[in-house]
Amino acid sequence: MPAHPSPLPSVLLAGCGQMGGAMLEGWLAHGLKPSVVLDRHSRTVPAPHTVVSTLDEIPAPFQPDVIVLAVKPQKADPVLDTLAVLYPQATLLSVMAGRTVESLTRRYTQANPKANPVLIRAMPNTPCAIGAGMSGLYAPPQATDTQKAHCAALLAAVGETVWVEREELIDSVTAISGSGPAYVFLLAELLEKAGVEQGLPAENARTLARKTLYGAGALLNQSPADAEELRRRVTSPGGTTAEALKVFMAPDAWPAIVPRAVAAAARRARELSS
């Protein structure tokens, strides 16, 4: 990806693991104003960006446009406590599951009663690592257009974005696109196993399953037709696909299972947030 003419806002990326690392790759490829990455595991980033292993090492003049919170939710509190002292007026973009705007703001202002942060939440997914991410974002009413634009630009650099109107809907985003890659990987696993059961060598079954999901996903992405229409186009009446779809689409099969699985994920997201 060539560097973009207008660089992304400067960032303090707090946590550079699976998700933070995936986003950072996209930002570096896009072009990012001088930024700082906090992670205790050794990492390198190209100049003018810097890596620190503790927040005390951040050069004093550094004022990020956006602080991105990408540590595990249970490890966030010590980071928030220090950030509240260093950056009382920060714009924070949290990609953490299960921490509400209210809980993050409360922690921040407990650590520094003079702090007045603005918290924006996002739920990205791991295809961000290849620029094909899908993120849902929520901003509370006090977020300014500039703060929202900065956060949206960061996530748009690693994929597509949608805004949701109410914070609870981040739990629905989590259940569809945040967890969704795992559902697709499960289908790949099961197709591969079924292929072996049908007598295919394991390596062939693996390639057939993976590339089918990849090709169908790419076609779905490019085609103006909706998913149902694309499905109909490969389903000749009385043919082989129709036989398989009778099994998948039985009332107690996918039409019941998929909403149930999504509801279970959303319920868990709500439990983690409470």
Ligand SMILES: NC(=O)c1ccc[n+]([C@@H]2O[C@H](COP(=O)([O-])OP(=O)(O)OC[C@H]3O[C@@H](n4cnc5c(N)ncnc54)[C@H](OP(=O)(O)O)[C@@H]3O)[C@@H](O)[C@H]2O)c1
């Ligand atoms: N992975 C996903 O698919 C996904 C999708 C959407 C959202 N998220 C969210 O993204 C967040 C991060 O998840 P992840 O899977 O990327 O976690 P991760 O791989 O554990 O990355 C977090 C990194 O931050 C480091 N870290 C934590 N506290 C630190 C501190 N005080 N100082 C310096 N470094 C510190 C961790 O080091 P240690 O391991 O040593 O603590 C780790 O290297 C989570 O809140 C999750 O809800 C993840």
